[in-house]
Amino acid sequence: MKTANRLPSFVAVPADIIDKHLKTASGVYLKVILYVLRANGIEIPAISAALGLPERDVEEALHYWCSAGILPEEEVSAAIAKGRKPEPQPPVLESPEAMSAADFQAAAGREEVKFLLTTAEKLLGRPLSSTEQKGYVFFLEEYGLPADVIVMAIDFCCMHDRGNYRYIAKMLAGWHEEGINTHPLAEEYIRNQSQRIGREAEVIEAFGLGKRGLTTANRKCIAHWYQDLGFNIEMIRMAYERTVDQIGQVSFPYINKILENWHALGLKTPEEVLTGDTPKKGKNGKTFGQGGTSYDLQAFDRQGFDLPDLDDHS
DSSP: OOOOOOOOOOOOOOHHIIIIITTTSOHHHHHHHHHHHHHTSOOHHHHHHHHTOOHHHHHHHHHHHHHTTSSOHHHHHHHHHHHSOOOOOOHHHHOGGGSOHHHHHHHHTSHHHHHHHHHHHHHHTSOOOHHHHHHHHHHHHTSOOOHHHHHHHHHHHHHTTOOOHHHHHHHHHHHHHHTOOSHHHHHHHHHHHHHHHHHHHHHHHHHTOGGGOOOHHHHHHHHIIIIISOOOHHHHHHHHHHHHHHHSSOOHHHHHHHHHHHHHHTOOSHHHHHHHSOOEEOTTSOEEBTTBOTTOHHHHHHHTTOOOOOOOOO
C-alpha cells in the first residue's frame, strides 16, 4: 500500500531575491513577493486580505520589486489600477441635468455667470460643453462657491494639465466640503498644493524615479521630511545616496529612518552629517552612524521598515 505524499509543494524563487534582497528587503516586501510567486499573479485586494496588510503597503512592496527588476512594470501598474476602488463622484457628475434648462437660462444672463463661463473657456482654450456649463453654474448656484473661486480652481487644474471636467468638478466638490469658499482660502490651498507638487517633483528628480510615480506612502514620507523634519532637497538627496550605497535600491522607508536619525541628532546640513554621522564599520560588517544605528540592516529587517503614522499632507 502506497503512503500519501507528505512532501511540501515548492515555489520557484528568482535567485536575485536571495542573492541581492534577502538581507535588505523588509519583511513586508518579502511576504508580498512570496505570495505573488505562489499565486502566480498580482491581485492587490487578495494579497492584502491574505497577508493582513493595508493595500497601500502592498503597492509599496510591488513598486519595490518592480524597481528591482523582479516584477514586470506593466503587470504591476495594471494590478494597481485594477485594485483601486472607484472614487465617488460629486452629485453634478451623476446628474448633469440637475439644473433644468429654464433655470440655467435664467442664471446665464447674470454678469457673474457670464464672467465664469467666458473665463473658463479662455482658461481651457475651448468652448464648454453643455454639461460643463451647467456643472459650473451648479457649483455657483447650489454649492455657493463664488465665480472667482471656481475660476481659480479651473486655472490651477489647467496649470497642472488637469483640465478634465471630472477632475475639476471633483476638486470643487472637495472645496465645498472643506469650506474653501473665499478667495483667500482658495489662494492658501493652491499655495500649499503647489508647494507639495514642487517638493514631490524635486524628490522624483533627485531619486531618478522617472515615470514610476509616487505611492500614497511615498507622498506621506516626502511631506514628513519637509514639513515635520524640516529638511531640504540637499539633505534628502544625501540620505538617498547613502541608502543606495547601503542596499543598492531606492527605499523610502530606509531613507525615512536615516533622516529621522539625523533629525534626532540635530544634524541639519550636509557638513554636520559628514562630521556627526560618519558611517563606521563594526566587527560583524554592519555600518553604524556616529550617533546611533542608522544603518543597522538587521534592525530594519526586524522592524519591517515600519513607517510612523503620519498625517496625510496630500
